[in-house]
Amino acid sequence: MADLSCNVGGISAPNPFWLASAPPTDKLYNVERAFRAGWGGVVWKTLGIDPPIVNVSSRYGAVHYNGQRMMGFNNLELITDRPLEDNLREIKKIKEDWPDRAVVVSLMVPCTEKDWKYIIKKIEDTGCDGVELNFGCPHGMSERGMGSAVGQVPEYIEMVTRWVKESSDLPCLVKLTPNVTDICHAAHAAKAGGGDGVALINTVNSIVSVDLDQMAPEPTIDGKGSHGGYCGPAVKPIALHMVTEIAKDPETKNLPISAIGGISNWRDATEFIVMGASGVQVCTAVMHYGFKIVDDMIDGLNNWMDEKGYATLEDFRGIAVPNVKEWQYLNLKYDIKARIDESTCIHCGLCHISCEDASHQAIRELKANGERRFEVIDEECVGCNLCMFACPVPDCITMERVDSGTEYQNWTTHPNNPMRVEEN
Amino acid sequence: MTAIDIRAGRLSQEKISENFADVHPPLKSGNAIVEANRCYFCYDAPCIDACPTAIDIPNFIRKISTGNLKGSATDILSQNIMGGMCARVCPTEILCEAACVRETQDHQPVRIGALQRYATDRFFETGETFFERGEPTGKRIAVVGGGPAGLSCAHRLARFGHEAVVFEAHEKLSGLNEYGIAAYKTVNDFAQREVDFILQIGGIETRTSQKLGQEVELDELRQEYNAVFLSVGLGDVNALGLESEELEGVFNAVNTISELRQSSNLGELSVGRRIVVIGGGNTAIDIAVQSKKLGAENVTLAYRRGPEQMSATWKEQEFAQTNGVLLKHWVAPKRLQSENGHVTGIEFECTELNSEGKLTTTGELRIIEADVVFKAIGQLFEDTVFSGSEMPEIVGGKIAVNTEFETSLPGVWAGGDCVRSGEDLTVQAVEDGKQAAFSIHRKLT
Numbered sequence: 001m002a003d004l005s006c007n008v009g010g011i012s013a014p015n016p017f018w019l020a021s022a023p024p025t026d027k028l029y030n031v032e033r034a035f036r037a038g039w040g041g042v043v044w045k046t047l048g049i050d051p052p053i054v055n056v057s058s059r060y061g062a063v064h065y066n067g068q069r070m071m072g073f074n075n076l077e078l079i080t081d082r083p084l085e086d087n088l089r090e091i092k093k094i095k096e097d098w099p100d101r102a103v104v105v106s107l108m109v110p111c112t113e114k115d116w117k118y119i120i121k122k123i124e125d126t127g128c129d130g131v132e133l134n135f136g137c138p139h140g141m142s143e144r145g146m147g148s149a150v151g152q153v154p155e156y157i158e159m160v161t162r163w164v165k166e167s168s169d170l171p172c173l174v175k176l177t178p179n180v181t182d183i184c185h186a187a188h189a190a191k192a193g194g195g196d197g198v199a200l201i202n203t204v205n206s207i208v209s210v211d212l213d214q215m216a217p218e219p220t221i222d223g224k225g226s227h228g229g230y231c232g233p234a235v236k237p238i239a240l241h242m243v244t245e246i247a248k249d250p251e252t253k254n255l256p257i258s259a260i261g262g263i264s265n266w267r268d269a270t271e272f273i274v275m276g277a278s279g280v281q282v283c284t285a286v287m288h289y290g291f292k293i294v295d296d297m298i299d300g301l302n303n304w305m306d307e308k309g310y311a312t313l314e315d316f317r318g319i320a321v322p323n324v325k326e327w328q329y330l331n332l333k334y335d336i337k338a339r340i341d342e343s344t345c346i347h348c349g350l351c352h353i354s355c356e357d358a359s360h361q362a363i364r365e366l367k368a369n370g371e372r373r374f375e376v377i378d379e380e381c382v383g384c385n386l387c388m389f390a391c392p393v394p395d396c397i398t399m400e401r402v403d404s405g406t407e408y409q410n411w412t413t414h415p416n417n418p419m420r421v422e423e424n
Numbered sequence: 425m426t427a428i429d430i431r432a433g434r435l436s437q438e439k440i441s442e443n444f445a446d447v448h449p450p451l452k453s454g455n456a457i458v459e460a461n462r463c464y465f466c467y468d469a470p471c472i473d474a475c476p477t478a479i480d481i482p483n484f485i486r487k488i489s490t491g492n493l494k495g496s497a498t499d500i501l502s503q504n505i506m507g508g509m510c511a512r513v514c515p516t517e518i519l520c521e522a523a524c525v526r527e528t529q530d531h532q533p534v535r536i537g538a539l540q541r542y543a544t545d546r547f548f549e550t551g552e553t554f555f556e557r558g559e560p561t562g563k564r565i566a567v568v569g570g571g572p573a574g575l576s577c578a579h580r581l582a583r584f585g586h587e588a589v590v591f592e593a594h595e596k597l598s599g600l601n602e603y604g605i606a607a608y609k610t611v612n613d614f615a616q617r618e619v620d621f622i623l624q625i626g627g628i629e630t631r632t633s634q635k636l637g638q639e640v641e642l643d644e645l646r647q648e649y650n651a652v653f654l655s656v657g658l659g660d661v662n663a664l665g666l667e668s669e670e671l672e673g674v675f676n677a678v679n680t681i682s683e684l685r686q687s688s689n690l691g692e693l694s695v696g697r698r699i700v701v702i703g704g705g706n707t708a709i710d711i712a713v714q715s716k717k718l719g720a721e722n723v724t725l726a727y728r729r730g731p732e733q734m735s736a737t738w739k740e741q742e743f744a745q746t747n748g749v750l751l752k753h754w755v756a757p758k759r760l761q762s763e764n765g766h767v768t769g770i771e772f773e774c775t776e777l778n779s780e781g782k783l784t785t786t787g788e789l790r791i792i793e794a795d796v797v798f799k800a801i802g803q804l805f806e807d808t809v810f811s812g813s814e815m816p817e818i819v820g821g822k823i824a825v826n827t828e829f830e831t832s833l834p835g836v837w838a839g840g841d842c843v844r845s846g847e848d849l850t851v852q853a854v855e856d857g858k859q860a861a862f863s864i865h866r867k868l869t
Contacts, residue, residue: 066489067458346525349467365468372468392464393529 002305003312004298006040008278009197009256010171011130013102015040016269016313017297020260020281021106021132021175024291026080028090032097037291038298041102043199043281046079046134047087049109049119053078053140058219061208061228072234073284074208076219076226078140079108084122091126104173107164108134108146111156116163120170130171132258133164133195135186136202138179138229148202151177154189161193173258176200176242178235183242187252197256198246199281201239203229232284236262240275247276247321265293266300273313274320328411335403336383338363338376344396347372351387351397359386378402428766429697430673430795434719437691443717444690447608448512448538456542460489463534466525471536474523476846476855477504481520485539497547498554500540505555505579505858506572508548508618509601510851511541512609515706517739519851548621557627558585563868566591566649568636571599572850573655573840575622576857577864582627584865589649590628593635599657600841601850603682606710607690608717635809642813646835651864654816654823654831654838655857658848659806664702664757664799671760673767677701677711677800684714696795699723700770701749702757703800704734709741711798712749723749724792728756728775729783755790760797769793805842820844829860837864 006016018041019025019034026045034042055077063072080087095103105128109115123131135151142149150156157174164172174190176183178201190198207217207227217225239261246252259277263269264285272280285293310316340351340363352374355363362380366373388397413420435443451459463485471481480499487496500507516522516537524533563586567574570592578588596602601615623630634640636656645652661676663669673696687693695718701708704727712725727734730753731741745751755772762768774788805822807815816831816838817824823838825831825845831838839845839856846852 066461346528347470348464348525349469350464353467 002302002310004040004301004305006279006313007256008102008258009130009173009195011041011102011104011173013040013279014100015298016273016277016279016301017294018042018102018104018258018279018281019286020283021046021134022283022287023077024283024286027082027087028094031090031094031103034286034291034294035094035098035101038294039101039291040279041104041129043104043106043132044087044091044128046106046108046137047084047119047123048079048107049115050084052081052083055081056221058221061206061218063208063232063234070232070284070288072206072208072230073232073287074203074206074228074230076139076228079106079134079137088122088126091123091128095127095129102130103128104130104132106132106134106175108137108141111145111150111160113163116160117167120164120168124168124170128170130173130196131164131168132173132175132199133160134175134202135160136175136177136200138177138203138205139227148177148179151175151186151202152180154185157186157189158193161190161195165194171196173197173199173256175202175260177202178238178242178261179205183245184249184252187246187249187255191252191255195255197258197278198252199258199260200246201235201242201261203231204235204238206230231262233262233264236268239263240271243272243277244275244321244324247318248324253321266297266304269297270301270304273317275324276318276321278313278317330410331408332411332414333403333407333409335401336399337378337381337402338383338387339398339400340374340376341396341398342373344393345373346393346396347374348392349374350390350392354386354390359384363387428673428763428768428795430694432692432694434695434697435691440690440718444608444611446611447606448541450545451535451538451542456539457489459535459539460485462526463489464525470523470525471520474520475504476519476849476851477507477510477858479503479507479540481536484543485534485536488539488543493543493546494550494552494554496543500544501547501555504851504854505576505622506601506618506850506854507540508544508621509572509610509615510854511537511544512614513601513605514849514851515737515740518737548617553621553624555579555583555625557582557625560587560627561585561869563587563650564589564648565651565653565864566645567653567655568640568642568645569593569599569655569657569840569842570597570630570632571655571657571840571853572601573657573853573857573860574599574653575619576854577653577655577839577861578628578857579622579625580858580861581864582625584861584869586627586650586865586868588628590630591634591636591640591645592630592632593638593656593659595632597630597632599853603685604678604707605685605850606681606714607685608714637809637811637813642810642836644813646833650835650868652836653857653860653864654836654842655840655853656806656809657841658803659809660804661799662802662804664801666757666760668760668762669799671762671767672765673795674760674797674799677703677707677798678803680798681707681711681714690718693718695720697721698792698794699796699798700792700794701725701798701800702770703727703798703802704729704736705800705802706736706740707803708798708800709736709744709749711800713744713747715796715798716748724752724794725749726752726755726757726770726772726792728754730754752792756785758789761791767794767797770797803841828863829856830863 004015021043025042061074065071137147141147174195209218257277259272260281269280352363391397465482484496484499520536521533527533567590570590581588598615701712758773759771772790773785778784816833837860839860840853
């Protein structure tokens with residue numbers, strides 16, 4: 001059994017699978033069941049200053065794809081709608097009952113020093129392991145100058161993080177919004193303010209669908225709608241890129257990252273860890289399937305680590321980061337061609353038509369004796385992978401490397417590059 | 425020897441209703457979308473080639489997945505006006521679904537028939553129609569036989585603006601859809617509802633109880649109309665060639681199936697306790713299963729060759745077996761046994777293929793007791809329909825046609841089961857009628 005324990009910015013947990021700040025972590029009842037299921041930690045649903053907010057009815061939207069439910073998910077819920085004291089009492093209780101698990105409290109209050117210092121003192125008494133500053137929510141709170149309204153201004157991120165760190169020794173994660181052009185500015189600010197780590201991504205601004213009868217965005221509330229925060233499997237690629245950007249950036253490469261965004265299983269989580277994350281947070285997958293999914297997450301990660309010979313998360317954390325390059329450094333001599341396995345081909349023709357209509361006309365259809373088959377024209381194939389992805393049969397189309405494997409040339413020295421540098 | 429036992433009321437009304445309910449309940453909307461999304465939307469899809477009416481199957485399925493049900497039904501019905509019935513009765517396991525690439529991949533083809541039914545059912549529920557009669561051309565065509573081939577031809581002619589007059593020997597239109605197909609395949613009077621939909625286009629006059637060679641003559645029709653389309657089907661049945669086939673308790677399966685389909689109270693139908701069906705096609709399967717569903721205790725389907733040679737598909741054979749029918753292969757009927765003029769059993773001789781691959785009898789005998797014996801050994805074209813008129817050329821017992829569905833008589837076309845165009849299937853008949861209409865239209869304009 002591998003050691004799955006993790007430490008994210010000074011907050012430790014028996015495993016890297018935490019529940020993100022959201023409905024699954026909004027009360028003792030849920031969190032207790034989550035810990036019983038095996039979750040390594042929780043970030044408690046965001047607390048604010050009383051009186052509590054109110055929510056609308058009809059709060060979630062979803063994108064279903066080809067019969068698969070909830071590929072993407074969006075919400076326009078706000079922070080906790082329960083009184084502050086109720087939350088504080090329950091946080092204290094859960095930490096007493098489950099001392100080995102990470103209990104982090106998410107916070108969002110108006111952007112004043114007084115309010116931040118007030119709330120931080122309140123939660124210190126709960127014995128929680130750390131705080132997460134919610135600078136991410138893109139709806140409802142941002143219009144009141146909170147959430148992503150703060151997260152989109154690096155100076156505010158730095159300022160508020162500093163207020164928090166000045167008033168408390170609790171480890172402090174800064175949760176970032178993806179609704180910015182360059183996530184690194186936000187990460188720099190979090191670091192400059194003294195943050196112990198960053199958590200990202202929060203949800204993406206979105207309108208998931210439009211009701212074509214009501215002519216209003218969904219979810220529709222009495223004939224009207226609003227933008228919401230998008231999450232679920234669909235946002236994973238966006239999150240993975242942003243996490244990688246921070247892990248690559250020389251200024252933030254050692255800044256602990258709690259990765260969030262479409263993580264549904266151990267494999268997703270592992271991808272984030274090899275890209276530099278110290279731990280992950282999950283929400284949509286639990287909202288879809290319940291707490292039990294953590295069993296496979298723990299089990300799957302453990303089996304994978306055993307198979308690869310990794311004893312701890314640190315053995316492989318960040319190891320894929322050096323392989324992320326800017327485009328101009330990719331080897332232009334590398335050459336692959338599509339190969340069709342005739343023995344498993346079902347003759348659907350999708351490789352042909354996708355290449356024919358949308359790529360390089362490199363797969364021809366041959367008909368003989370009433371049978372058809374498909375053949376790659378090597379001279380035309382640019383190795384784009386499209387046919388391999390369009391093919392419905394696993395491993396029927398593979399890409400074979402055909403260059404010598406010894407040559408290397410990238411764009412910086414390519415003759416077609418007007419800005420090329422001479423090779424030495 | 426036990427006494428002859430033929431009677432009604434073997435099962436309760438509830439049980440009969442349950443037995444004769446829709447054999448393949450329609451897909452619900454959620455299931456239809458999941459199933460539609462299983463379609464790979466193949467390029468130049470093999471299922472289209474496998475459909476006698478060449479429905480653009482991937483396209484109609486895609487339209488189900490996007491909620492464009494009207495578009496989906498249009499794709500189906502514009503190629504096959506009986507797309508609703510074909511969705512129920514086509515042996516898809518040897519047509520589109522056999523060609524589905526998912527069959528090749530993992531023997532789990534897309535349920536094309538079920539999806540076609542979903543799209544057409546939903547469309548019919550709206551009560552809309554989208555086919556309009558073409559500008560009237562003043563041309564009149566006699567369509568003889570109001571089954572799938574005739575109605576398909578008449579509808580296509582109406583779309584071209586011609587006037588079609590359909591002569592039907594029976595009281596109701598729709599041919600075997602109405603009189604021949606097992607009841608549980610087409611419930612809730614679907615055949616007649618489909619006829620209503622087809623006739624909605626206008627320009628089709630129907631005259632029922634008009635049998636060719638009796639109430640109407642081909643020569644007259646040829647004089648009166650600009651063209652004649654013969655779709656008279658097969659009016660006769662094969663005989664076993666045994667002595668005393670006229671015994672009580674020996675029936676032609678097609679007649680019994682027809683009575684069953686026209687019955688308003690299945691519970692009142694008499695059914696034997698022990699039944700033997702002779703034959704290997706869908707008619708044999710249908711009478712065997714329906715007998716079982718009416719409460720027969722033992723139903724044996726006897727066929728003189730093996731399962732591969734049966735014209736009923738593997739799926740139909742499986743269906744019969746799951747419904748409790750015993751399939752007995754490699755036996756040829758030899759002698760009917762009787763008491764007081766009523767059949768009591770049938771003696772079979774075992775068969776095998778000899779070294780030259782020819783069917784021979786082995787001399788071993790088997791006796792199966794029976795209260796009722798059904799003959800389902802194929803139907804024949806009845807050439808008495810031409811009595812008194814000039815007759816078109818007949819080849820191999822059916823009306824000869826060229827690739828344009830023209831007979832040897834000028835101005836006379838033919839299609840459906842009375843010609844040899846392909847398998848004797850509803851879908852083939854629809855295609856014949858459609859192609860004949862195209863040909864007639866080309867000739868007349």
